[in-house]
Amino acid sequence: MSVGHYENFPVASLLLPPRLREPIAVIYRFARSADDFADEGDLAADERLARLQAYRDALGTIAAGGTPTDPLLRDLARVIAAHRLPLGLFEDLLDAFAQDVTQSRYADFAALLDYCRRSANPIGRLLLHLFQRTSEENLRASDAICSGLQLTNFWQDVAIDYAKQRIYLPQDEMARFGVDEQQIAQARCDDAWRALIGFQIERTRGMLLAGAPLGRQLPGRVGLEIRLTVQGGLRILDRLAAAGADMFRRRPTLRWFDWPILLGRAL
Secondary structure, three states: OOOOOOOOOOOOOOOOOHHHHHHHHHHHHHHHHHHHHHHOOOOOHHHHHHHHHHHHHHHHHHHOOOOOOOHHHHHHHHHHHHHOOOHHHHHHHHHHHHHHHHOOOOOOHHHHHHHHHHHOHHHHHHHHHHHOOOOHHHHHHHHHHHHHHHHHHHHHOHHHHHHOOOOOOOHHHHHHOOOOHHHHHOOOOOHHHHHHHHHHHHHHHHHHHHHOOHHHHOOHHHHHHHHHHHHHHHHHHHHHHHOOOOOOOOOOOOOOOHHHHHHHHHO
């Protein structure tokens, strides 16, 4: 079930137990709408930040036992109360989206991972809270998967992000491989570019594979959903590698015929 945006992985899909589909869809709608405040349209930076602050204020209302006026946030308040979800994870998401408004470059991989910790990892952790499977081992595996998926999205969207004046490739690694911003502007895929992106692909693949055992730890359809999610990320990385790291002209995506293949690999 889509929440209105392309994803590399299913969202509240029919694989999940029916009782979890609606809460998951509400969480994703919150995340995607907040992300849109930071990314979509022609709003000025201060207006984007003001809209994110309004969401932050609504979380404060929920924390105080009140009910927000916005229908989506009312749904979110109901889901948070019913499943005892940590409000801090929603606050982390808003912090990351606000950072997208104010920061467009990342000095090193540690800084990028810190962004992923707040932009992606909270979703996986919230799902584990819904599943009631929040062991430290599961949380670490979920973080690896979610950060890996976020990074996968960055690598496939280098051109799209650059059009928004953002570069998520670590600046120190660009310099180490002999790549500068002009090369991205020119969509130039030479040996240095392929080496840089190849390095990112393999490190990201390692993160997804490190988290993959979570799909065998969680039971039934929940575990299958996680395994399918990991396979989706891995397939995008494979396609990016096969395209010679040329996401400018051959941006990798998942199509309808990929899902039966991914399902077979996930079983």
